[in-house]
Amino acid sequence: MDPPDSPDTGTPHRKGLRNDSVGLLASVVLGLSSVAPAYSIAVTLGFVTLVGGRFAPAALLVGFVPILLTAFAFRELNRRMPDCGTTFVWNTRAFGPHVGWLSGGWAVQFATVLAMASLAQVGAAYLLDLVAPDSLAGSPLAVTVTAVLLLVVVTGVARRGIHLAAEVQYVLLGLQLLALIAFGVAAFARDGAVTPSVAWLNPFGFDGFGPFAEAVLLCLFIYWGWDALITVNEETTDSARIPGQAAVISTLVLLGTYLFTAFAAISYAGSGPDGLGDEETAADVLAALAPGLLGDTLAKVVQLAVCVSAVAALLTCLVSSSRATLSMSAHGALPPAFGRVHPRFRTPAFGTVFFGAVAAALLTLLTAVSEDFLGDAILSIGLLIAFYYGITGLACVWHFRHELGASTRDLFLKGVLPLLGALAMLAAFARSAHDMLDPAYGSTAIGGVGGVFLLGVGSLLVGALATAVARARFPRFFREGRTAVADLTVQED
Numbered sequence: 001m002d003p004p005d006s007p008d009t010g011t012p013h014r015k016g017l018r019n020d021s022v023g024l025l026a027s028v029v030l031g032l033s034s035v036a037p038a039y040s041i042a043v044t045l046g047f048v049t050l051v052g053g054r055f056a057p058a059a060l061l062v063g064f065v066p067i068l069l070t071a072f073a074f075r076e077l078n079r080r081m082p083d084c085g086t087t088f089v090w091n092t093r094a095f096g097p098h099v100g101w102l103s104g105g106w107a108v109q110f111a112t113v114l115a116m117a118s119l120a121q122v123g124a125a126y127l128l129d130l131v132a133p134d135s136l137a138g139s140p141l142a143v144t145v146t147a148v149l150l151l152v153v154v155t156g157v158a159r160r161g162i163h164l165a166a167e168v169q170y171v172l173l174g175l176q177l178l179a180l181i182a183f184g185v186a187a188f189a190r191d192g193a194v195t196p197s198v199a200w201l202n203p204f205g206f207d208g209f210g211p212f213a214e215a216v217l218l219c220l221f222i223y224w225g226w227d228a229l230i231t232v233n234e235e236t237t238d239s240a241r242i243p244g245q246a247a248v249i250s251t252l253v254l255l256g257t258y259l260f261t262a263f264a265a266i267s268y269a270g271s272g273p274d275g276l277g278d279e280e281t282a283a284d285v286l287a288a289l290a291p292g293l294l295g296d297t298l299a300k301v302v303q304l305a306v307c308v309s310a311v312a313a314l315l316t317c318l319v320s321s322s323r324a325t326l327s328m329s330a331h332g333a334l335p336p337a338f339g340r341v342h343p344r345f346r347t348p349a350f351g352t353v354f355f356g357a358v359a360a361a362l363l364t365l366l367t368a369v370s371e372d373f374l375g376d377a378i379l380s381i382g383l384l385i386a387f388y389y390g391i392t393g394l395a396c397v398w399h400f401r402h403e404l405g406a407s408t409r410d411l412f413l414k415g416v417l418p419l420l421g422a423l424a425m426l427a428a429f430a431r432s433a434h435d436m437l438d439p440a441y442g443s444t445a446i447g448g449v450g451g452v453f454l455l456g457v458g459s460l461l462v463g464a465l466a467t468a469v470a471r472a473r474f475p476r477f478f479r480e481g482r483t484a485v486a487d488l489t490v491q492e493d
Helices: 024-035 037-080 087-095 097-131 140-160 162-189 209-223 226-235 242-269 279-283 285-294 296-330 349-369 371-379 381-399 408-436 451-473 475-485
Strands: none
Touching: 024 037, 024 162, 024 226, 024 242, 024 296, 037 162, 037 209, 037 226, 037 242, 037 279, 037 285, 037 296, 037 381, 037 408, 087 097, 087 296, 087 381, 087 475, 097 140, 097 296, 097 349, 097 371, 097 381, 097 451, 097 475, 140 296, 140 349, 162 242, 162 285, 162 296, 209 242, 209 381, 209 408, 226 242, 226 296, 242 285, 279 285, 285 296, 296 349, 371 381, 371 451, 381 408, 381 451, 408 451, 451 475
């Protein structure tokens, strides 16, 4: 028999964080920054165009649909359970501690740490390219050292508090959006630019289902990260309502930004081999097109925006990860150290420093092994994203299953839409896993199997082993099952 639901009070458990310090605008900014829009569109749009040609905007639009449906699930679950543990708490409440720990804890944090390593490396590479001699910009050692220094600085900002982090993000996000708008306006205004066509949004224009699915899967990654804003719900004004609103708003802003940039780039450069269809151009669309479109000086500003984009996302990753593990500790699923809140800054100081250090160590290790190995590790994130988004969508439907007949709103927003989003995410997971089996997928292969597949599925298998270890280490959490997250298991400081 399922335990009774917690009262729908909209009041989260207090864990010592600074309450009412984040409003709607700051929440939206944190959500957008965590996606790194300038960086994401720069390094993804070209590859989507290689697959789908001028129909790349259609892939961006279709790829957005399961993201929006998942955002509705996050909004409804946060309205009922506004806890900074988000997916960990929700999936545990719906399916029990084993599923919660693996899908809402391990998968999310492992994906985030991989992303942090990548973002630090990208930010460092762009920064050195802007300010350092070519000999340093092309040196893996210099890039790695600079990336570690960036992690140290960003960790210090995140440790000082969410208010400071949000203020920094206003500046960083503003530069990104201004750069993308300037790029788009200049592209549309350029002589010879093709008039955009609504036909580019036609999802049936792809040459078969395979290219269409591949393009959509690429697009899923560039939307990932907006859910980081939910992890600051206990520090947000009206924690049951504002984070959910911010989640939906941030995803819609992302869609508009990406479509605007995609239409502009294709209008200016085309989708053929002389434009975005060129593999070198596809690797970084903004870096390839900005000098000829804006001139060298303004192109440097766009390059700075991409650098800033990576650093801003890195900061938000640190904020979200430390709060998620704070909740896991508060509910007895991680050691007490992760539940410590700094008495002055009111932040999970230990967790913040821990994730900064782990990301630095992972970056150093993977770079030492092989730069190709690090690239494949980043590609494997897509599997983890689809996995935990899909489980969370199902958790929404299961948690509210007895309420779906109460109204049309409840039926669609708590049932139909989250279910469709979950099925789409799990289908993406299955398709990704199938494609990643190919040894030609990515840059490495072991025993005839793609390295990306081994890293992605392997991380989930390691997570299953970690869950077994956690069960032995934290028997109370696993013994009490779904009710374990209903009440705090440790006292506030």
